[in-house]
Amino acid sequence: MPTIFKGRSQELAMLFPAMACLVLIIVVPFCLSIGFSFTDQRLMPRPIPTRFVGLTNYERMFADRLFWQAIGNTVLFTVLVVPFQLMISLCVAMALNAAIPFRGLFRTVSILPLLLPITVVVAIWAVLYRIPTGPLNTIYQLFAGPEAYIDFVGGSDTAMVAIVVLSAWATFPYQMLIYLAGLQDVPGDLYEAAELDGATAWQRFRFVTWPCLRNVNIFLLIITTIQALKLFTQVSVMTKGGPNGSTTTIIYYLFQQGFTSQKIGYASAISVFFFIAVTTIAVLQRVFLKNEGEQ
């Protein structure tokens, strides 16, 4: 009896720190944000006590034009960056999976962007996008004449696209490595069989590679989508949500409302909405795209 008890107390002691942290860092704040969303809680203490305001925050949120703009921007970013980034990652992975010369060197080089913190990437791209004579505009001038330039970051139409390209550049190596792992798992004899059948390169991709990547694709689609929905740093450093709110994402709006404007109650309603949206999207993707071998 004492020995069993001793073994179990050890188990409890080993389980406790991680569970305590999860409760303190995730469960308690989660419950707090639901609670705050029904109050007029402020960040800094005020002389007037915090009041229960019912659904006011939610009513305000659904009537808030800027909130809907933030949702639109976040959706736009996600819809642009996910296919773009996954396509690039897959193409690079296929090139680096082929028996090309200097393959190791190419792999090393293509991973480098992942090692740069986003703030450094933003600094680099701020120069690339510079007006009127940054590198990208210099290239543009070759086609459009010497005085022409595009204000990539400063234009409402182009700012989000500029953030998309920068983000894809910064993080594509992660997806590329996962694709590379997936490509290495494709059985080689499938390709041999396809070749014997006279399949073209495109047919080999379409009917051998692509089906074999199904699980990898689903995994990457879900994590890249969730990553995209959380867009904050690039926007916060490069555009401050502008111009004219055209790059204000949900998280950036939440930060503005809750931290800069100190409206915790209102921002909590936004965060509850964000949590529900992200979870729903993840679950829906999961349900509609079943892994191979699942019912």
Add this chain to the structure above:
Amino acid sequence: MIRIFPRGTLMPFLFACTVALGVLLPLMMMVTISLNPDEQDILVSMGSLKSFIPETVSFQNYIDVWTDPARPFFRYMMNTAIVTVATLLISITINSMAAFVVAQGSLPGNKMVLLFVVATIAVPAESLVLPQLILAGKLGLVDTYVVQILPGIANALSIFLFFQFFSRIPKDLFEAAELDGFSFFQKYRHIALPLSKPVISAVAILQFLEMWNAYLWPVMVTRGPEVRPLTVAMGAFFGTNQRIPWGDVMAFAVSMAVPVILFFLLMQRQFIASVMSSGVKG
């Protein structure tokens, strides 16, 4: 003609060259600008070949950013290092322990614990920053290392990855150890943990990348250079409406990126293997 390119590899090779250029040109530009001490010249030559291939090599910008008292580079670097290393060590220790209990232990609620862990993986940390900030304020933790370390160590994904690995270890290994009088903790410490190097490095790398990019949380909970990490200091170059000193910005960026890139070059094999393995799940 000698066949350098086996059949079907010319196109992939050309594509790989394009990608390599797309990665290296911006990096070369970063280095080139950082070596140019003349801000006026940087602006004038931006976009020309001169901003990709250094004409002058001067370390003036580096000396400037390393010795700027208003923006103490090495202090920021130490802050980042302390927060990152502490997070990784604590996180890997407590999360692997908890995972071992769930995978190999005999506590009655283990299934519930696992369910709870899986459910918390889905919670986006960004949606919790405001209540976390209020909690941190109530606990008097704002502007400390602790407040930057805490959110990272509660890592449900890390528990789950360790759980997957530990539950695949054959039971016989542990039964033999029990005969030798190993306690539960000793089984974890002396059998499971030494076997789990691949998971440890995968978890460590994923979490390192996360900490290295952390921005939202440190911006909210740090005020001055005493505990601020490098990323936030870097972001602050863009905070004001003043003219951005590009030479300094790029010297700061290079100083920040080089240690990590060197470390990566040394550990490349493990890095690639770890990231690859992180996707094989679900």
